[in-house]
Amino acid sequence: MFEFIAMIEKMFTYPFLERAITVGVLVSLCASLLGVSLVLKRYSMIGDGLSHVGFGALALATAMNAAPLSVTIPVVMLAAFLLLRVSENSTIKGDAAIALISTSSLAIGILIISMTSGTNADVCDAMFGNILAVHSRDVRLSVILCIVVLVLFGVFYNKIFAVTFDETFAQATGTKTNVYNTLIALLTALTIVLGMRLMGAMLISSLIIFPALTSMRLCKTFKTVIISSAIISVFCFWCGMIISYMYNLPSGASIVAANIVVFVIYWVIGFIRKRG
Numbered sequence: 001m002f003e004f005i006a007m008i009e010k011m012f013t014y015p016f017l018e019r020a021i022t023v024g025v026l027v028s029l030c031a032s033l034l035g036v037s038l039v040l041k042r043y044s045m046i047g048d049g050l051s052h053v054g055f056g057a058l059a060l061a062t063a064m065n066a067a068p069l070s071v072t073i074p075v076v077m078l079a080a081f082l083l084l085r086v087s088e089n090s091t092i093k094g095d096a097a098i099a100l101i102s103t104s105s106l107a108i109g110i111l112i113i114s115m116t117s118g119t120n121a122d123v124c125d126a127m128f129g130n131i132l133a134v135h136s137r138d139v140r141l142s143v144i145l146c147i148v149v150l151v152l153f154g155v156f157y158n159k160i161f162a163v164t165f166d167e168t169f170a171q172a173t174g175t176k177t178n179v180y181n182t183l184i185a186l187l188t189a190l191t192i193v194l195g196m197r198l199m200g201a202m203l204i205s206s207l208i209i210f211p212a213l214t215s216m217r218l219c220k221t222f223k224t225v226i227i228s229s230a231i232i233s234v235f236c237f238w239c240g241m242i243i244s245y246m247y248n249l250p251s252g253a254s255i256v257a258a259n260i261v262v263f264v265i266y267w268v269i270g271f272i273r274k275r276g
Contacts, residue, residue, distance in 0.1 A: 011245055019139050020131040020198055020251065024237050026146035027195040031207035032233035033153050034188050036225050037164045039212040046083065046185065047205035049098035050192045053079040055201040056109035058126050063116040069138055072193045073145075079105070080189035084182055106201075129200030129252035131244075142194045149187050160184060161222055199252040207233060210259035217263075217270035236262055 011017050031047075038044045054076050061071035079101060086097045125133050134142075153160065162170035163180045171177045188208070195204045215228035240255030 007246070008242075011241075015136070016131060016134065017241075017245070019134045019136060021241060022139060023134055023142045023146075023194065024198050024241065024255075025234055026143060026150075027191060027198070028207055028211075028233040028237040029230055030146055030149045030153075030187070030191040031195060031204075032211040032229040033150070033226060034184060034191060035208035035210075035212040036215070036222070036229055037160055037184055038188065038208060039216070040164050041167075044209050044212075045095060045098050045205070046080070046188060047192055047208040049083065049102035050076050050080055050189050051196060051201040051204045052102035052109075053105040054193055054196050054204075055126055056105035056112070058196070058201075059109035059112040059116075063112050067137075068197075069141060069193065072196070073190065076193050077186050077189045080185040081182060084185045125200070126196070127200050127202050128250060129196070129198050129203060131198060131251045133197040138197065145190055145194060149190055152183065152187060156180065156183060165222070199255065203252040203256055206256045206259060207237075210256070210263055211236070214259070214263045214266045217266040218273070232259075232262055 011021075035044065035047075038046060054072050057072040057075035058068055060075070061068045064071065083097055083101055086101075124130075159170075159175060159180045160183075162173075162175055163177045163184075167177050167181075191208075192204055195207060199207060211229040211233040212225065214232050215225045219225045219228045236258040237255055239258040241251060243249060243258065244251040244254040
């Protein structure tokens with residue numbers, strides 16, 4: 001036990017790990033809260049689509065020699081808004097709209113990188129994440145934006161609950177469903193951008209999907225699913241970071257692996273409970 005505590009203390013002696021943990025805990029919390037609504041609305045793959053847009057924006061920022069967050073945040077948020085409008089107001093619906101935007105952005109990002117810096121380690125970092133990519137200049141902005149996401153989610157919790165479970169009824173009672181759907185999409189876009197440096201474009205959507213699906217194996221109300229999802233997400237992030245530190249493994253993949261293990265445990269418990 002003392003050895004484990006000593007190892008945790010040693011982790012915080014590394015500045016890059018301290019930065020990654022600070023940002024990672026907040027991003028995990030934001031992603032888990034938004035993930036419940038996205039999964040219940042059958043729109044969970046929006047995270048995957050927006051992460052590919054983020055990759056394209058990151059490639060553009062690299063080509064422009066600009067600060068990554070200053071380019072990726074507005075681009076991904078604009079993509080989230082357009083994705084919502086395309087899905088609602090055209091013949092291209094849901095998963096087709098996500099696939100259209102995500103593959104286009106991924107292709108554009110690869111073309112930009114090929115014409116500028118070429119395929120290198122930076123591309124792997126963008127695709128699969130790297131805790132060293134979380135720079136000190138990004139931490140303060142990431143913390144502020146994560147707090148904004150959490151505060152907005154808390155303030156509009158009841159409205160988000162309404163549009164998540166029965167959008168038609170919410171609209172009939174005077175709730176501006178388009179506004180709150182857009183809010184969910186924009187907050188998701190912001191969370192995706194902040195988590196990409198740590199998790200990578202290919203794995204960031206797991207922070208949205210896994211905690212919500214895991215919680216739904218045992219929890220039956222919106223509030224309990226929200227609370228359980230937040231706890232699971234932060235717990236799995238910590239487990240993944242510890243595993244990554246101990247065995248020198250990629251941080252993003254380690255966090256996803258921890259989520260898979262917890263999902264299987266919850267699924268088995270839920271299965272036993274039903275049989276019982």
